[in-house]
Amino acid sequence: MGWECVEHPPYSPDISSSDYYLFRSLKHWLRGKKFRTIEEIRQSLTEFFESKTRKWYRRGIYQLEDQWQKVIENNGEYFDY
Template identity: 80%
Template sequence: MDMNHIGAAKRQIIRRFLWFMLIDILMELKFGRKCKSEVDPFIYCGQLENTRRALRNRRIPVVFLDDNAKPHRSRQTMQKIQNMGWEHLEHPPYSPDLSPSDFYLFRSLEHWLRGKKFRTTKEMRQSLTEFFDSKDREWYRRGIHQLEEQWKKVIKSGGEYFDY
């Protein structure tokens, strides 16, 4: 993918990625609903629908990027994304360097959790809630904006490993 060939409008749309799925999953953790390890295509499509409803008044096109977990790649999920009119970006397998959750969010979360020990699930949920409550809208926006730069690094590296 050559970023120079993607028009300014397209780049602007790409910058509008949302980590709305993450928020939904975290709310499930926080309020005790099904956690990510239990998500199947039916649950995932329900999360997508909840997200679509939450975004319906935003009037921005959705460009959707997720990873290659089985529920995300199921026929049911692909059909749901298409029916909602969302543009779906393919995520190459084994490419955490191309995922904002991996190169930005989880790295920050890893620093937050370093050295912490939880005796109960409740303690873990409280810590996760503190982490996400401490992040403002701008923090998420920075992570999304870094996606384009991350893609450029990957292209420039020619497929070679690099630290991100």
């Protein structure tokens, strides 16, 4: 793809696709919900993941390049997305 390898810290919420895309969306899904049992939690999580299309997951992966570019432009400093 013509990408250059860039060193980065072992953990950074700016460039972790699960943090800026998946978990942010999951956080919105879970907002305001209350669960009484583990099974209710499992059911809600299953509904969340099944509601997402391949296109949704693919978009999150491709947005990673844009996130890395922001990290580079901010000299590795944290930024709000």
